[in-house]
Amino acid sequence: MNIFQNVLAVIVGFAVGMVVNMGIITISGSIIPPPEGFDLTTMDGLNDAMAVMSPKHFIMPFLAHSLGTLVGALVAALVAATHKLWFALGIGVFFLMGGIYMVVLLPSSPMWFNITDIVLAYIPMGWLGWKLASKISNK
Numbered sequence: 001m002n003i004f005q006n007v008l009a010v011i012v013g014f015a016v017g018m019v020v021n022m023g024i025i026t027i028s029g030s031i032i033p034p035p036e037g038f039d040l041t042t043m044d045g046l047n048d049a050m051a052v053m054s055p056k057h058f059i060m061p062f063l064a065h066s067l068g069t070l071v072g073a074l075v076a077a078l079v080a081a082t083h084k085l086w087f088a089l090g091i092g093v094f095f096l097m098g099g100i101y102m103v104v105l106l107p108s109s110p111m112w113f114n115i116t117d118i119v120l121a122y123i124p125m126g127w128l129g130w131k132l133a134s135k136i137s138n139k
Contacts, residue, residue, distance in 0.1 A: 002081040009080035013091045017072020021064045021095075028060030043105055050108035058113045066121040069095040073129025078137065085130045092126020 029040065035052045039045035072095065073088035080087040099122055103114045 005079065005081040006083070006087065009076045009078075009087050010090060012079055013072045013074075013076025013087065014094055015072075016075045017068040017091060017095060020071045021068030024060060024064035024067060028064070032056055032060055047106055047108045050106065050110070058110075062113070062117055062121060065095065065099055065117055066125050069122050069125040070129050070132075073126040074133050074136075075129075077130045077133030084133060085127075088130035088133065089123065089126045091129070092123045095126075096122035 034040045034057065035049050038049035038052070040049060069092055073091040076091045077084040077088040096118070099118055103109065103118070
């Protein structure tokens, strides 16, 4: 049962984290409008827009990455039967790999955002998800 529950923790944690991430990305344009005349729904459009984007345009992607990881790690830690920290951090590593992949796909993204995102949005959020799950499950 523990193995099944732990596998389920990874699957559900990753899926829930992706839903949170994509949900935030989906609504981000209505909260902070993209630069005029750019289509941010394609990689080419995103790469083209990087030169005219201001720091405010990076708030929602950072929130999507960090909150997606946080919620995914929290869920994984709550569902896991054993080794809850490692499952939460594992979700952080999965999302970190996605973040690194996006840096490769978007070479025009500013280095300050890449560093901030890679350093703060994934592993620390995985740890924080575990910490929150520990507080929830100890009540």
